[in-house]
Amino acid sequence: MFPANESLAMTFPTLLADLNESFWFPIQGSSFAEEVDWVYDLILYISLAFFIPMMAFMAWCLVKYIKARGTKAESQTSHNTPLELTWSIGPSVLLVWMFVQGSISFLDMRTPPEGSYDVGVQAFKWGWTMDYGNGVFHPELHIVKDEPTKLSMRSTDVIHSLFIPAFRAKKDIVPGRYNYMWFKPTVASEKISDEELAKLKKQSEGATWDYDMHQVTPEGYTFFDLYCTEYCGKNHSEMQTVVVVHETQAELDAWIKANSARGSDVSQEAWGELLYNRRGCAGCHSIDGTKLVGPSFKDLYGSEHPLASGDNVLVDENYVRESIIAPKAKVVAGYQPVMPSYKGQLSDDDIDSIIAFLKSISENAPSEPAAEAESEEESAE
């Protein structure tokens, strides 16, 4: 009856499958994790030290003092000041301890060390763009083990919140200001073998990469989950990405280099499709004709579009480029002006690749190859 029923049978085994995890927590992936878990356990044990005796006492009273109706109570004691002072002041001391311990750890988590590795984060409905500098943008967060990392975060629309459970780290991202957070990852991602990766790639041929199903990134790294955890509208629950922790700085540099631009062996269509999936377009624009938050890309290129202003527009290179850089300039009738601007985040080649990809999925696209040369000229103006 319930599609995911089989997992119920494996209840507790699955919970503890990974030896690094405990019943309560995901794996400890950052230097904060141990500290936070320690404070958590402290509170948990103090709480149990109160809760269990209190409930035992109540149960004992129930056993001992349930009387037939009409029986008078054994005692009518109405107060006992020393007792009441004891149970007011005693717990207060423990509360002060919790507060102090929690605040000390909190201050550690607030102050990034000098010279941290800085990654820019842009949050938008509903996706993430990490800025590695020098024009490299990618939705996954890639960082280096044992290297303090600082995130400088901004939002283009509503409030979001960046949460990495394995790092025990969370911070809201408020539009109109920068918010910062930092952490030091302590566990590196692993890379699966090329054969295994090839096998997975084959399985998901044609579909977008399913991180949850494969449990590795399209490049074969295991990862930590990164969630948006401030409610931000329709696809809030899809606003997820992953964190990959590299063993060394050199490895990260190599990854950044590989992602900085389209390699010479990659076609524009393929690169455009990759960007479509990677840069959050897929969240709002389908390629199968379904109407999502934005118009579908299927058969879009070359068609005529009614605008909210009442005019019509031909979807050509210029219009696509403008929609990417200044999305609010020409809003299609029937849609909200909610798309974020990608100004400065996509190179000319990236935009051309996206155009090439749109052409490849449109019946309306003119087939003359001359169009491409034209677009180069016009966008150079």
Add this chain to the structure above:
Amino acid sequence: MSNATLPAGARDPGYPTERENYLTNSSGILSWLFTLDHKRIGLMYLVGVMSAFAIGGLLALAIRLHLLDPEGWMFSGAEANNIYNQVFTLHGAIMVFLFIIPSIPAALGNFLVPVMLGAKDVGFPRLNLSSFYLWLFGAFFFVTALFSSGLDTGWTFYTPYSTTTDTSVILATLGAFILGFSSIFTGLNFIVTINTMRPPGMTWFKMPLFLWATYATSIIQVLATPVLGITLLLLIAERTMHIGIFDPEFNGDPVTYQHFFWFYSHPAVYIMILPAFGIISELISVHSHKHIFGYRFIAYSSIAIALLGFLVWGHHMFTAGMSSLTTIVFSALTFTVSVPSAIKVFNWLATMYKGSISLTTPMCYAISFVFLFTIGGLTGLFLGTLATDLHLHDTYFVVAHFHYVMVGGTLIAFLGGVFHWWPKMVGKLYNETHGRIAALLVFLGFNGTFLPQFVLGSRGMPRRYATYDPEFATLHQLSTFGALLLGVGLLYAFIVLMVSLVKGRRAPANPWGGVTLEWQCTSPPPYYNFERPPVVGDPYDFHNLEWDAENERYVTTEPERKLAPESTPEEVPAHAGGQK
């Protein structure tokens, strides 16, 4: 146990005649719609809040069924996430604004405050009726607005999402605004009633703890609710005129909204829980037949919670980017509220010690309350502590925590209160065995629903997610099965009450052995509550009660110990319960 021969001087008001009883002394629909009798208004509120709860509860089940599967089970298609978002918004908004805030103060409070005080009615009966109609109008407006516009902001209306979403935030906030007035009127009325209408002998420290709790709640209602009203008006102004308070696009700051909002809504949490404390104090003492332990500590701690509750709103915003100092100060203040709450629990346990406990249905709820509220309170410590809150904020841990407080606390206390005062309100006894079974199902179902959510949250499951990662599926499914059981329990409890109306035995004046004044009048009470001025004594002194096994009721044995003064002074208003 034969106690057939009662000592001489046993007093009991007996059963009311048809004409004396507030339910039947006048009839026809208009006699209800235009009634100024606080008891009838309380009963109408009771029907109202229970209907709101039923709608909110069905929506909760829809939420839980959707989460049976990581990809979403209940709603499907391209709009599934949108529907889910609207459903949890509706659920939260209805439960908070229409059910839990008015439940105890407006429904039970309206019925009980004057009777427990020994007054004939509340201070402003017309204001009382108008507050009910405001509630009704507000509720109707709110529910239609919510359903027709498909509000999807969550009950907190956080900006800038709420100023930019295309659903009708304005209609919904207007609804909440109107409901706020109803709440203010009720609070004002109780403050005036308790300050001015106490009969001779009813000093502050002779007041039952339920009245102390209601008084503290009323203070919050009157002081905090206007802030919500202003915030909602600002929100509307922001949406329509872009005045730039909250929206960064017009140089506003979204976090300002959160400060405004929680400055009301945190105290509002105490509007929800303080009256529950009051009920539990009555329930535990009466059903243990023992003087409440630490009366003054409990009374003062209600007031302390009401006042401290105004200082801790920032603990909802630890991750929003306030300065470190502000954050730490808010954390420290948060801990100060936990002390008075803990004191109450200790006092309730001490009250049971050496008592004579009857395991009646209300007592079953009181016991579950102590269990569940203690968990709710203790898990609050994880959220008040900064290091752990950064991890747990906006996860299911929070969802579990506030449901333990609001459902495990307030709803359970409300149910306990309804079962406790049901014979008084309607004059019928319900079936105890079935009442207890229902209470047990509610307890088990509740824990089944929300215990797994603590684990979900600390393992990192964010809240307000329509779909989720497969590793969380098992715990979500456990939670859904718990919710189904809880639903069955609540339905069962409702049926027990309804059946009693038809088949229940006639209730005596004092079926449980309570000493507070409402047990001195007949069940149901007469129109003016008391036939003769009630005798005010210590509300928890059980010495003079005797069990009359023959008639299954408690009677007062001793003749009046303290007579009302021979000549009532002129200043005492006639409506203060005595006939001059």
